[in-house]
Amino acid sequence: MKALRRALGEFGRYPSAIAGVVIIGLLILVSIYTLLALPLPEAIAKWRGGEEYWAEYPKTAAPVWVNWFRARKLPPTLVESTADGSATKTSEALTEEMTDIQMVFDVNYTYDAFPQELSLFITTNYTSKPPLLSVTWLTPDGREIRVGEFTPRHSDVYRFSIDDKLIRRLGGIPPEQGLFIREDPSGLVLVKGNYQLLVSAVTFEPGSDVDAKFVVYGQVHGWAGTDHRRRDLSIALLWGTPVALAFGLLAAMGTTLTTMILAATGVWFGRWIDAIIQRITEIQLILPLLPILIMVGTFYSRSLWLMLGVVVVLGIFGSAVKTYRALFLQVKESPYIEAARAYGASSWRIIFQYMIPRVVPILVPQLVVLVPSYVFLEATLAVLGLGDPVLPTWGKIIDDARVNGALHQGQFYWVFEPAALLMLSGLSFAMVGFALDRIFNPRLRGL
């Protein structure tokens, strides 16, 4: 107990170690929050989902905080809907069958860049005669631009950007830009101010109704941004935390503890048991870990937990067996072991209660230092396209970003966010481990 308190006191002398502990604590808090706020089935469903979740999200939008570093502010996504009252809707019966519905979407556009896309999501109910919609765009400087007329199906999306007629009307400029500019003597300029989208619908059946949602897709979204499939990256960033911690800790513990027990057993029983362990270790040395993991991933299953199992099984006979063996050979000759044997302690008792506790001070720093390498191993596998097929993880974000050319197209947030989290968690464990190593390893003390 006293030794432990002394070790803790010494630990406080390393600022980097304290920083590491704080970061690990934060990561654990994030994990707990994630597990509570976003249950795994929901996270997986969202992460693998398509339009049903992500229709209103922009594609590869940067996180909101990039605006802090930019003089020209990028727009976020603006959503207005008649269903929830954020847009006004008035209806007036024309005849018994026909109703005129006026919908007004106010867009206060004060940003320095164009939106990414414009879409109008329409839901109507009718039995045989669909309503007729006509859409007009009013600019702050009082111009009126006819967008188009169409008859929607029950649930339809009108995408401004792919309407060729509208593009032609705007002189070949994409609508998400063409609708927001004015011709000046100096050229075309973006106009800020209150825009209005007027949708007037005529229904041809009694009881037929129209609702619409106008989405001005922005170029920034949320604190994490979105990816090429419009998914909010925050899901994978949040869920990556418990996955990385679990994988790193379990793999490190699995390999270190089993290796230690194995080395102790080999040393204590000696002779052929020791010889066999030694030979297996030598064979393991020439078995390349990463290629085998790749093989397992391609041939068998990409489940993260299978990978974890393979890592642990291959790690048991890792080269660390040799290091521990050298330590245990010294421990075995100690007088207190002799004493234990004299009072008749069984072999297993000696191994687990006398030999292993003796080397725990060396085990602990090793274990902590090993964690980051496994956290990064998970990311490595994901970057090779062998990430877990269902779990959203940091490595998979990096892989998606790399495959979809984020590096070439300047979408750096996409790589930066998971990379920063990886680095943070890796560094925190490494810093703590290094400090522990210097505390527990008397030869390093003061160096």
Added chain:
Amino acid sequence: MSQATLPLPTEAAPAAKRGASTFSRVMRYTLVRSVALFATVVVGVYLTILIANMGGEVDKIRKAFIRDNVALSFMGDRQFQQLPREERERIIAEIITVEEHRLGLDRPFLLRSFGFLGQALSLNLGRADLLTSDSGSSQVRLILLERLPPTLLLFATANFLNFFLSIFMALGLSRRYGSFLDRAVIALAPTSAAPGWFYGLFLIIIFAAVLGLLPFGGLVAAPPPKEPLAYALSVLKHLTLPVLALVLSTIFLTIYSWRTFFLIYSSEDYVEMAKAKGLPSGTIERRYILRPTLPTIITTFALSLIALWQGAVVLETVFNWPGLGRLLFQAIGLYDTAIIVGSTVIYAYLLALTVFVLDFVYALVDPRVKVGGEGAKV
């Protein structure tokens, strides 16, 4: 695993048995050692073959592939389509049998795995199923040879740079222990937790995407320059970022480990003694610090050289570097077992060879180790 551990020197052997002549002792030792190492290689390679073939599962995939191909090849054949059904099935089955026999798929897997083992061990690495070399050959040996130079270039450059930089920086730091630079290196040592490809991503962002100074990846510019000098310059330009990424991912930890190692050795009594005698610090470093640590330095260097073979699969993939690592990944994607086993076999041989050579080098540089002494088992 980026965690560099400093290997312990082999256990010092007690004095050799009296009476045995040195020559016969060395011969016996060499023989025993090589047999043991060879057995290790055999088992390791066989395990790789088993895993690579999924205990026979790959064969099923390959058989299905052959079936598909044969069926496809007759798709557009009018004459064939007009034959009666039994006739068609008979022809297809016949071709499949011939094809399977050609690839040796008609014998049971266990039997073939031993044949495969024999071939692999005699470096008769066979033919790749799908991948070919740039010259169009599907000989595994040729494919491996073709991909070897880029990997060697990349990893040898990075390793030599890393090795010499770290040794000299570590020596310097151990002299100025406690200085700002020393503390900076200690603080930076945990950054080596991240692998090379991770730094590669950032380097690509900074130097290729934002600054546009260096290329995103690849070996040479496309089309490759004709003049040798321009070609070399182009390769150098492409080499910079991956090498930098590799060095960044290891250098601080290596410096830290060596520095600590040297510090431990420089607090030995004989070094104090040498200092007290007033020997120049250069002599102390060379004779009293570097000399006793030479076995460890050599081991670390040799093991890092072997690591070349493994390459960093991801680093080569990230940088589009046409080396062995990317080849391995491609091969695994295409279920090309011959290539996977081929590179593992060569790796196993190299490792065994290095361990073998190391035993002797130890004896040369470490007077405590005597070849062939009792208990000189590594």
